[in-house]
Amino acid sequence: xxxxxxxxxxxxxxxxxxxxxxxxxxxxxxxxxxxxxxxxxxxxxxxxxxxxxxxxxxxxxxxxxxxxxxxxxxxxxxxxxxxxxxxxxxxxxxxxxxxxxxxxxxxxxxxxxxxxxxxxxxxxxxxxxxxxxxxxxxxxxxxxxxxxxxxxxxxxxxxxxxxxxxxxxxxxxxxxxxxxxxxxxxxxxxxxxxxxxxxxxxxxxxxxxxxxxxxxxxxxxxxxxxxxxxxxxxxxxxxxxxxxxxxxxxxxxxxxxxxxxxxxxxxxxxxxxxxxxxxxxxxxxxxxxxxxxxxxxxxxxxxxxxxxxxxxxxxxxxxxxxxxxxxxxxxxxxxxxxxxxxxxxxxxxxxxxxxxxxxxxxxxxxxxxxxxxxxxxxxxxxxxxxxxxxxxxxxxxxx
Numbered sequence: 001x002x003x004x005x006x007x008x009x010x011x012x013x014x015x016x017x018x019x020x021x022x023x024x025x026x027x028x029x030x031x032x033x034x035x036x037x038x039x040x041x042x043x044x045x046x047x048x049x050x051x052x053x054x055x056x057x058x059x060x061x062x063x064x065x066x067x068x069x070x071x072x073x074x075x076x077x078x079x080x081x082x083x084x085x086x087x088x089x090x091x092x093x094x095x096x097x098x099x100x101x102x103x104x105x106x107x108x109x110x111x112x113x114x115x116x117x118x119x120x121x122x123x124x125x126x127x128x129x130x131x132x133x134x135x136x137x138x139x140x141x142x143x144x145x146x147x148x149x150x151x152x153x154x155x156x157x158x159x160x161x162x163x164x165x166x167x168x169x170x171x172x173x174x175x176x177x178x179x180x181x182x183x184x185x186x187x188x189x190x191x192x193x194x195x196x197x198x199x200x201x202x203x204x205x206x207x208x209x210x211x212x213x214x215x216x217x218x219x220x221x222x223x224x225x226x227x228x229x230x231x232x233x234x235x236x237x238x239x240x241x242x243x244x245x246x247x248x249x250x251x252x253x254x255x256x257x258x259x260x261x262x263x264x265x266x267x268x269x270x271x272x273x274x275x276x277x278x279x280x281x282x283x284x285x286x287x288x289x290x291x292x293x294x295x296x297x298x299x300x301x302x303x304x305x306x307x308x309x310x311x312x313x314x315x316x317x318x319x320x321x322x323x324x325x326x327x328x329x330x331x332x333x334x335x336x337x338x339x340x341x342x343x344x345x346x347x348x349x350x351x352x353x354x355x356x357x358x359x360x361x362x363x364x365x366x367x368x369x370x371x372x373x374x375x376x377x378x379x380x381x382x383x384x385x386x387x388x389x390x391x392x393x394x395x396x397x398x399x
Contacts, residue, residue: 025146028153037156040148045223048230049141055237056134063127070119077112084108107262115255123248130240137229144226147219154215158208332356332376333396347373347389355396358388369393 031037084105091101335353339346349355354376360366370390379386 021150024153025149028149028156031156032152037152040152040155042223045227045230048227048234051234052134052137052141052230055234056131056138059127059131059134059237063131066124066127070116070124073112073116073119077109077116080112081105081109104262108259111255111258111262115251118251119248122251123244126240126244133233137226137233140222140226144219144222147215147222151212151215151219154208154212158212161205161208333373333398335396337395339391339395341389345389347375347387347391349375349391349395353377354399355391371396 028037032039088101088105091098332354335349335351335355338351339349341348347355355373356376356379357371357373360372366372369392371393372388372390374386374388
């Protein structure tokens, strides 16, 4: 009945045995610390344990930082998604490039999602798997330490038991004084009692030998396995770190490259914060709306255009051979909005500037919604050296 109350698989005898083992180990450690018992040492193994603890500590820190990095990526994803969706919602449907804006929002979200998932699959899971083997090995190292103490204790017990052994014939020397029972035993029974004491001594010596053999066998089995695993685990860290973080760097590079393509698409649609808030800027008694810019030409127009090609593209009957000596014959355009050049081939304009429209040397280079021109004031002052550039047509109005 007493055994039933101690839990499944646990008996009073087993419990007592475990308690006795703990007490024996504690006593052995005390004796070793006091210098009254020698301790089995393995310097190479101890160095392996030091490397193991260092590797485990560094890996755990790396895992923690990787999780923090992935959390930051997730936060950036959510922030980017919220911002893009907010701008998309505020970009009115009738504005130019609404479909492009919605497409950019979707593409950006897909890139962030894919980037985060690849980091989880190929970096975080690999790190978790790598560190998953450490707790078991750590537990086995602790078990080896306990079995080593058991082995030392059995070795010392065996040595102590055999101190009474005399000569090569295995005779036993009884060192303890005769007890009252022995002194009171009749002479004829002294031989029987002596034989009993010898049998008891032999039994203790045999038990000590058996205990030593068992302790040594258990210790050597677990020690042999760890002697092979610890150096192998230590050397594996380099290959693991290299493969994991090379792939991680590759995912980052691909993500930023693809995100750069989306930014180019966004630039082509001329949807950026400056334009957006310019469209919403308020003026007294009126709302100043700046038109969305058309897509830029893929190829840069030629800058060595001849002034003779100044034409009025707003006039259906315009002819290319207008005399440059009288620019007033050309019907120029006036700039309605400031335009900041984003590329070297674009024309910087301020509201109120008069611009003379010129023809592209190659008509195929002209993109829809973009014109080539020069400022009238610049042409009057510099003639053929006047600066030419492309500009959005809907930023101007013909005079």
